[in-house]
Amino acid sequence: MAAAAEEAGLGHPSRYVQLTRDQDAPADEDIRPGELNLPAHFPQLEQRRCCECGQQLPESYEAPADEPWTTGICGCAEDTESCWTGSFFPCVLFGHNVEALREDIPWTTPCTCHAVCVEGGIALAILTVIFPGIDPSTSILIGEGLVFSWWLFATYTGIFRQQLQRKYHLKDSPCDPCLVHCCLHWCANCQEHRERKGRLADNNANRNTIVNPPPMQEMSVVGNHPSITPENGAA
Numbered sequence: 001m002a003a004a005a006e007e008a009g010l011g012h013p014s015r016y017v018q019l020t021r022d023q024d025a026p027a028d029e030d031i032r033p034g035e036l037n038l039p040a041h042f043p044q045l046e047q048r049r050c051c052e053c054g055q056q057l058p059e060s061y062e063a064p065a066d067e068p069w070t071t072g073i074c075g076c077a078e079d080t081e082s083c084w085t086g087s088f089f090p091c092v093l094f095g096h097n098v099e100a101l102r103e104d105i106p107w108t109t110p111c112t113c114h115a116v117c118v119e120g121g122i123a124l125a126i127l128t129v130i131f132p133g134i135d136p137s138t139s140i141l142i143g144e145g146l147v148f149s150w151w152l153f154a155t156y157t158g159i160f161r162q163q164l165q166r167k168y169h170l171k172d173s174p175c176d177p178c179l180v181h182c183c184l185h186w187c188a189n190c191q192e193h194r195e196r197k198g199r200l201a202d203n204n205a206n207r208n209t210i211v212n213p214p215p216m217q218e219m220s221v222v223g224n225h226p227s228i229t230p231e232n233g234a235a
Contacts, residue, residue, distance in 0.1 A: 067169045069191065070198045073180070076190045079197070086190040091115040094157065097192050101163050110160075117153040118185070121146050154182035157189075164192055168199060 048057040076083040086093045095111030128134060128142050158178030164170070165177065174180070180188045 066171055069170055069173045069195055071191060071194045073174060073184060073187050073191055075194070076187060079190070079194050082190050082193045082197070086186055086193070090186055090189055091119065093193055094189050097164075097189070097196060098160050100196055101160055101167070113156070114153075117149055121149055151182065154178055154185065157181040157185065161188060161192060164195065168195070170195070 049055060071078055076086070082093060091111045091114035092107075094114045095107035095109075098105055098110040099107035124142065125146055128139055134142075155178050158176070158181045161177035161181060165172070172180075177188075
């Protein structure tokens with residue numbers, strides 16, 4: 001067959017060869033079993049479409065964040081456990097919130113960052129106020145550094161709050177995530193924990209399906225055999 005193709009004047013010989021039982025396939029042939037049975041991949045058919053109009057959505061499309069939070073920013077009393085933990089150990093609560101959003105980040109890393117920036121900054125501010133022998137210019141410099149570090153940490157924590165909002169399509173409540181953590185960090189930390197805890201409980205409740213067993217069915221011998229009555233019995 002290849003010789004016939006060459007005699008016909010084609011530019012390239014055919015890849016089909018005739019084999020006998022005593023011959024093996026050529027070593028240069030890339031023949032793999034089941035190669036033609038593999039599913040075809042068409043990226044054009046895998047694009048997301050709008051559920052209402054059916055039009056194709058761009059790759060950068062994100063669902064609108066229009067769902068409200070299940071609890072308010074000041075609803076810390078609704079969950080006493082997270083309220084006490086967020087008040088006295090906010091670094092631990094923040095670490096668990098980040099670990100729930102990012103599985104590749106252990107909770108100890110954000111917990112340590114929180115302890116150094118927040119708890120350490122508060123301790124430094126208290127020591128600066130207690131000791132009056134510090135030079136006023138030095139105190140002002142320390143205060144400016146604390147304010148700048150607090151703003152950086154608010155931006156850091158606001159990024160994870162924004163990721164939580166994107167995950168559940170939550171709208172800004174009451175304002176920008178970074179600004180919320182800058183002004184109401186402890187309340188925002190507890191609110192994020194309550195939101196994550198409530199969403200997780202709702203997902204577990206939806207997965208539980210109640211299956212009722214079928215009613216008990218009894219076979220009646222009298223009904224199947226009209227000739228047998230309860231009076232004569234087996235006779």
